Amino acid sequence: MRRDSYSIETLAAWTLALLWLLPLAYSLWSAFHPSEYATRFDLTAPLTFNNFVKAWNQAPFARYYLNTLMLVSLVLAGQLVIATLAAYAFARFKFVGRDVLFALVLVQLMIMPDVLIVENYRVISALNLLDTIPAIALPYMASAFGIFLLRQTFKGVPTELVEAARVEGASSFGVLWRVFVPLGKTTYIAFGLVSVSYHWNNFLWPLIVTNSVESRPLTVGLAVFGAPETGVDWSVITAATVMTMAPLLLAFLLFQRQFVQSFMRAGIR
Amino acid sequence: MVAAVMSDAAPSAAKRRTWTTSINAWLLLLPAIVLLATFTHYPILATLYHSFFSLGRSGPAEFIGLDNYRYMLDDDVFWQVLRNNFIFAIATVPTSIALALLMAVWVDKKIVGRSFLRLAFFTPTVLPMIAVANIWLFFYTPDYGLLDQFLRFLGFAGHNWLGDPATVMSCLAVMVVWKEAGFFMIFYLAALQTIPPELKEAASVEGASRWYFFRRVTLPLLMPTTLFISINALINSFKLVDQLVIMTKGGPNNASSLLLYYIYEVAFNFWDTTYAATLTVTLITILAAVALTKFVYLDRRIHYQ
Numbered sequence: 001m002r003r004d005s006y007s008i009e010t011l012a013a014w015t016l017a018l019l020w021l022l023p024l025a026y027s028l029w030s031a032f033h034p035s036e037y038a039t040r041f042d043l044t045a046p047l048t049f050n051n052f053v054k055a056w057n058q059a060p061f062a063r064y065y066l067n068t069l070m071l072v073s074l075v076l077a078g079q080l081v082i083a084t085l086a087a088y089a090f091a092r093f094k095f096v097g098r099d100v101l102f103a104l105v106l107v108q109l110m111i112m113p114d115v116l117i118v119e120n121y122r123v124i125s126a127l128n129l130l131d132t133i134p135a136i137a138l139p140y141m142a143s144a145f146g147i148f149l150l151r152q153t154f155k156g157v158p159t160e161l162v163e164a165a166r167v168e169g170a171s172s173f174g175v176l177w178r179v180f181v182p183l184g185k186t187t188y189i190a191f192g193l194v195s196v197s198y199h200w201n202n203f204l205w206p207l208i209v210t211n212s213v214e215s216r217p218l219t220v221g222l223a224v225f226g227a228p229e230t231g232v233d234w235s236v237i238t239a240a241t242v243m244t245m246a247p248l249l250l251a252f253l254l255f256q257r258q259f260v261q262s263f264m265r266a267g268i269r
Numbered sequence: 270m271v272a273a274v275m276s277d278a279a280p281s282a283a284k285r286r287t288w289t290t291s292i293n294a295w296l297l298l299l300p301a302i303v304l305l306a307t308f309t310h311y312p313i314l315a316t317l318y319h320s321f322f323s324l325g326r327s328g329p330a331e332f333i334g335l336d337n338y339r340y341m342l343d344d345d346v347f348w349q350v351l352r353n354n355f356i357f358a359i360a361t362v363p364t365s366i367a368l369a370l371l372m373a374v375w376v377d378k379k380i381v382g383r384s385f386l387r388l389a390f391f392t393p394t395v396l397p398m399i400a401v402a403n404i405w406l407f408f409y410t411p412d413y414g415l416l417d418q419f420l421r422f423l424g425f426a427g428h429n430w431l432g433d434p435a436t437v438m439s440c441l442a443v444m445v446v447w448k449e450a451g452f453f454m455i456f457y458l459a460a461l462q463t464i465p466p467e468l469k470e471a472a473s474v475e476g477a478s479r480w481y482f483f484r485r486v487t488l489p490l491l492m493p494t495t496l497f498i499s500i501n502a503l504i505n506s507f508k509l510v511d512q513l514v515i516m517t518k519g520g521p522n523n524a525s526s527l528l529l530y531y532i533y534e535v536a537f538n539f540w541d542t543t544y545a546a547t548l549t550v551t552l553i554t555i556l557a558a559v560a561l562t563k564f565v566y567l568d569r570r571i572h573y574q
Binding site: 009010013014016017018020021023024026027030039081082083085086088089090093094095096098101104105107108109110111112113114115116117118119120121122123138139141142144147172197200201203204207208218219222223226234237238241242244245248249252253256259260263264 | 287290291293294295297298300301302303304305307308309310311312313315316319371372375376380381382384385386387388389390391392393394395396397398399400401403404405407408413415418447451452455456458459507508510511514515529532533536537542545546549552553556557560561
């Protein structure tokens, strides 16, 4: 009786898992087969890279990749430096206005830049930055979420370690760099993975502020490429879709454990 | 910078030290403050401010008091997208939570192919919404798409899934549940792993059935996690609009439009930025209410533990 219910559950779990992989499996099928096989599932269908070649030649995907890479690195570097400094101040300094300031930081957790598109567009345009990569990055550079996570981590650093470093003559920056930053490694990895995934995938804001090949990230490039008006062949669009998600997907498959743990750590706070 | 944290022995210098500490702290915070002020605090205030002004397409913008808000309350599309947004939340939040819990319970057990199952459930989370929308768009394409081909195989007629106001929301909801359930699964998984195994042993000694144990022990212990996930899922349902740009453009006849997408349309297709600001005030109010509930309710619960 018990064994029966167990195997039924296993069967159900596997069915759901296969169902869950179906959309992805289908996109791979369609991307690697000639378009006449897009909806014909024949195991003898010939494999081809042709769809990728066509997509690559029909739109400047190399440039889009470069833009996304620049965007993701710019955001991450900025976020790490800014959040580290701010978290250090919040965790280790007693100063006038600390609690008020921290509450003001937390406002961003409630009202994210994603919903302030109208006014942020005005700000970016007033700064004369429209259609540039920094325009996409700037609203996200000071991450309340990053500050929050790092502050928690820094608060847990034992005072003895800080004092030991002081005795050895380390400055505030020295203490930060040699004690806090190394001890925050797991938090940095967790935050970094979440941030890279988020900005690799982000779409609406980049769509609004970019208008040219030179600044468009992959997601926006894909949307422009795949728009029904362009009349591009379905298999070629899937190939482009696969290209857009491939780097993150591969990274995830390789570092599965780190990804899951990072998302978990970042989400639980 | 250096002097601030270095222990200065002289007590008379204590006051000056407090000052330098403050200044140093503010310096450390300066980049964060400037950016947050420019891209979070100022935009929130400016949104509110602009919502009281006319657009000024011909001539300067004028203060018009609550006219934009009156217009909003008379705007059928506004009410429709708000209703859509709540329907979307009700359709996606409980379903993805229930599925996430089911997945977590399965993956937490010694089940055949556990890591493969976890991988399968979590993968949609790391994909860009825009890529996901492209793939699912083809599922729903009339006649030629996979869903219709499958239905035709079973002997049913084709259907314009995304073009029919009666089906478009459900189609989008299914896709979003698919994308999000695996993300919520990992929070349940983390919570399940903190439940002491002795509880389970004790229960099985007492002869409690698995379902009974799940209902009376596991589920209550997971309550804080469920609340946490619900709130995040609710906030997401107001933030997620990428798919609309690709799949429906809010159509047919705004049947699938959501509040943030409507804001995007009003601001960047119709260029009515003051009305878009008014709509944004509504969205901010909703998000703030949700977040405050979280702070007041959820954080207090966690405190008691």
